[in-house]
Amino acid sequence: MQKRHSDRQQYFQEQATTTKKYIIPFIEEILPITKNISVLEIGCSEAGNLMSFLDMGCKVIGVDLSESKIKSAHELFESHINRPNLNLICSDIYEVNNLGQFDLIILRNTLEHIHNQEKFLILVKKFLKPTGIFFLGFPPWQNPFGGHQQMCKSRFLSKLPYFHILPTPIYKSILKLFGEKEAKIEGLLEIKETGITIERFEKIIKKHNYKIDKKTFYFINPDYETKYNLKPRKQLKLISSIPFLRNFTITTNYYLISIKENS
Numbered sequence: 001m002q003k004r005h006s007d008r009q010q011y012f013q014e015q016a017t018t019t020k021k022y023i024i025p026f027i028e029e030i031l032p033i034t035k036n037i038s039v040l041e042i043g044c045s046e047a048g049n050l051m052s053f054l055d056m057g058c059k060v061i062g063v064d065l066s067e068s069k070i071k072s073a074h075e076l077f078e079s080h081i082n083r084p085n086l087n088l089i090c091s092d093i094y095e096v097n098n099l100g101q102f103d104l105i106i107l108r109n110t111l112e113h114i115h116n117q118e119k120f121l122i123l124v125k126k127f128l129k130p131t132g133i134f135f136l137g138f139p140p141w142q143n144p145f146g147g148h149q150q151m152c153k154s155r156f157l158s159k160l161p162y163f164h165i166l167p168t169p170i171y172k173s174i175l176k177l178f179g180e181k182e183a184k185i186e187g188l189l190e191i192k193e194t195g196i197t198i199e200r201f202e203k204i205i206k207k208h209n210y211k212i213d214k215k216t217f218y219f220i221n222p223d224y225e226t227k228y229n230l231k232p233r234k235q236l237k238l239i240s241s242i243p244f245l246r247n248f249t250i251t252t253n254y255y256l257i258s259i260k261e262n263s
Helices: 006-026 048-055 066-075 119-126 167-176 180-192 198-207 225-227
Strands: 038-042 059-064 084-090 102-108 130-140 210-219 253-261
Touching: 006 066, 006 102, 006 198, 006 225, 006 253, 038 048, 048 059, 059 066, 059 253, 066 084, 084 102, 102 119, 119 130, 119 198, 167 180, 198 210, 198 253
Parallel strands: 038 059, 038 102, 059 084, 102 130
Antiparallel strands: 130 253, 210 253
């Protein structure tokens, strides 16, 4: 397990840096970000992704299930000059009422943890303005570390690619063999259960009348610049155009989607 998994301030800063350098420019190719933009992040953690939007004067709301992460977010933003523009909510998104509709919704490194992604993507529509944009960034399940095994305590397992794809009984046995705690094993098995492919994601959004405004597939995730000092690299078009196989080499996808007119 890396230090960043326990150092939440470091994780916050990594989120903020990547959002400012890569995600906002990606979004602005479709939606210019101004102080008049309203932003909702679902699964915001400590809300590092929202820092740059708050810096720009946007009205932002972050929702997360974790009470401790929301508490940390309150502390991290306590002295921010635009703090009145930030609202942090500790809740299940299915139980939040009266949020209104937003120009931009962000879901970064969260979709792969959500049970019943189809139900969730239907729900999100009610929070999106008719002209709004929905940003999603998530790793395909079959990519080298799609099982989030970098969180393992075992140094060997934390650097071992692809073994999360093994059948569940074998995967669980390996985790036990290398001394992972039961709670960690349960969490990793849950990720195995909720993992999502590019093909299933695109099938869901097509079925529910979203359209893809922009998408980019990365061979080297922009997150890896702050984590491992690796420069981001987009996946080759030849590989990214091959269904199923591309899931094994793409480390993250960036999507901008919106609701089709008359849907």
